[in-house]
Amino acid sequence: MKTGPDIARIAALIGDPARANILTALMSGKALTATELAAEAGVTAQTASAHLARLETGGLVTQTRQGRHKYTRLASDEVAHLLETLMGFAAGAGHLRTRPGPRDPELRRARVCYNHLAGDMGTQMYDSLLSRGFLCRDEASLTLTDSGHRFVITLGLDVTRLPSPRTPLCRDCLDWSERRPHLAGRLGRGLLAHIESQGWAKRVPSTRIIRFSPAGTDAFTAAFPAP
Incomplete structure (x- = not known):
């Protein structure tokens, strides 16, 4: 071609x-x-x-x-989305780096994917929002429902004030370790910022790891219970 x-x-x-x-x-x-x-x-x-x-x-x-x-x-977010998708494809095809270590379980549990939450906790948040009808997914798009808007407001987020208005509000991003979607877009960024501002978790310096405190894990689970 x-x-x-x-x-x-x-x-x-x-x-x-x-x-x-x-x-x-x-x-x-x-x-x-x-x-x-x-x-x-x-x-x-x-x-x-x-x-x-x-x-x-x-x-x-x-x-x-x-x-x-x-x-x-x-x-851009599009570049990050492309890279995470390629990582997921590589992991699914068995093309993995051989540098195991104590950080690997933490990286798989919760990490930053450019500007949103990924790993096991990222997919749990996505699945929780979807199962409660706060997100609606079809073949063409992922949208925040009216009940989702109300839920986000209870968390203290104003979706009209989220940065990068040209970026979609909600977007699927294929998680490389879970090989299932997690939430990207402006809402994904806003929720990660909320998690950090509430003190539920902190980024580990010089890594992509997001480390939740015990109390933060409880608060996260209460807000985003596994379906």
């Missing part, structure tokens, strides 16, 4: 191991320097800068300068 979207170009950008490691590191949602990303990719800072230039040209990342440093982040 000689016309249409050039998926080969995007696939080639993501397919390089060093660039794949860089993109995975940026799934934390944080803006990182070339030096930090070089350490994640296992390459020199100069090589990392070259990779970042290609990723920026390809529309996968954006770079901004602050003082002496240039910071990189994923270009």
